[in-house]
Amino acid sequence: MPKTYSKQEILSFLQKTSLMSVALCQKDNKPLSTILLFALDDDFTLYFATISSSYKAKAIENNKNISFSVWKPEEMLVQANGVVDQITDQKAAEEVVDKIAEAAASLDDFWPPVLQIKGHDYSVYKVKINWLHALDLSSKNLVEKTSLFTEVELYDKT
Amino acid sequence: MIKHKILLAEDDLFLGKLSQKKFEMSDFSVLFLKDGVDVLSTAKKEKPEVIVLDLIMPNKDGFQVLAELKADEETKKIPVVVVSALGSEEDINKVLALGAKKYFIKSNVQLSEIIKYLQALVA
Numbered sequence: 249m250p251k252t253y254s255k256q257e258i259l260s261f262l263q264k265t266s267l268m269s270v271a272l273c274q275k276d277n278k279p280l281s282t283i284l285l286f287a288l289d290d291d292f293t294l295y296f297a298t299i300s301s302s303y304k305a306k307a308i309e310n311n312k313n314i315s316f317s318v319w320k321p322e323e324m325l326v327q328a329n330g331v332v333d334q335i336t337d338q339k340a341a342e343e344v345v346d347k348i349a350e351a352a353a354s355l356d357d358f359w360p361p362v363l364q365i366k367g368h369d370y371s372v373y374k375v376k377i378n379w380l381h382a383l384d385l386s387s388k389n390l391v392e393k394t395s396l397f398t399e400v401e402l403y404d405k406t
Numbered sequence: 407m408i409k410h411k412i413l414l415a416e417d418d419l420f421l422g423k424l425s426q427k428k429f430e431m432s433d434f435s436v437l438f439l440k441d442g443v444d445v446l447s448t449a450k451k452e453k454p455e456v457i458v459l460d461l462i463m464p465n466k467d468g469f470q471v472l473a474e475l476k477a478d479e480e481t482k483k484i485p486v487v488v489v490s491a492l493g494s495e496e497d498i499n500k501v502l503a504l505g506a507k508k509y510f511i512k513s514n515v516q517l518s519e520i521i522k523y524l525q526a527l528v529a
Contacts, residue, residue, distance in 0.1 A: 336481075342419065345419050345420055345423055346423050348420070348423075349424040349427050350427055351428070352424050353424060353427035353428050353431060357516045357517060357518050358424070358517075359421065359424075359516055359517050360421070361423075368419075370419060370420060
């Protein structure tokens with residue numbers, strides 16, 4: 249049988265992974281998919297940053313819902329949805345950029361694309377995750393009529 | 407282990423922080439500045455073994471910073487490694503003529519190459 253996961257196992261997986269695939273919604277309901285670096289706190293608050301003039305930042309202005317996936321072959325897939333909030337306090341935003349840089353530094357030889365000569369202005373965001381499930385990708389067993397995903401309640405509903 | 411001290415001047419917050427983390431993982435200690443204004447005074451005070459310098463920065467650009475560093479008795483011997491998005495032959499020649507030890511073009515380099523160069527420089 250595929251494994252089921254505890255919150256802590258999912259948290260550990262996400263914290264050792266730094267890249268996520270993201271879906272956002274632009275004006276006129278046009279979808280936008282992209283990849284982003286992220287960092288995750290122990291309470292599942294997720295952080296990311298993007299260039300302030302980017303399509304991603306504009307999409308978030310339009311619609312604060314986000315869907316993302318993180319996966320590693322032969323290990324785990326995590327899919328989640330959440331709501332994005334911009335961090336406007338400069339000191340807090342710099343601390344988040346520091347966390348994301350720390351996460352990116354764990355990737356071998358990661359160097360982001362240099363798109364302009366002048367340094368970028370970044371918009372920094374946090375995500376409150378409101379739905380998350382995880383799938384064991386290491387299992388070779390097939391099951392029928394049963395969800396293979398571990399559904400996780402991140403927060404008490406009270 | 408003694409950590410080699412680097413002064414890093416980079417106006418892009420994310421690139422600066424990422425470089426800082428990678429340098430620290432390679433046993434350098436890093437002073438990170440986001441513009442060129444404080445480079446000369448920090449270099450005089452902290453005596454870094456190497457200065458890693460961006461060229462396009464707010465308030466004071468890297469060309470001016472480099473010229474000031476090389477004109478000052480206290481800092482002129484500190485090797486300056488330029489890491490810039492500018493890639494024209496004219497800019498590279500200008501920087502090398504001002505006294506930079508090495509020029510890396512951001513879009514053509516991996517951080518590991520820069521780290522390897524810095525490690526050889528301080529060895």
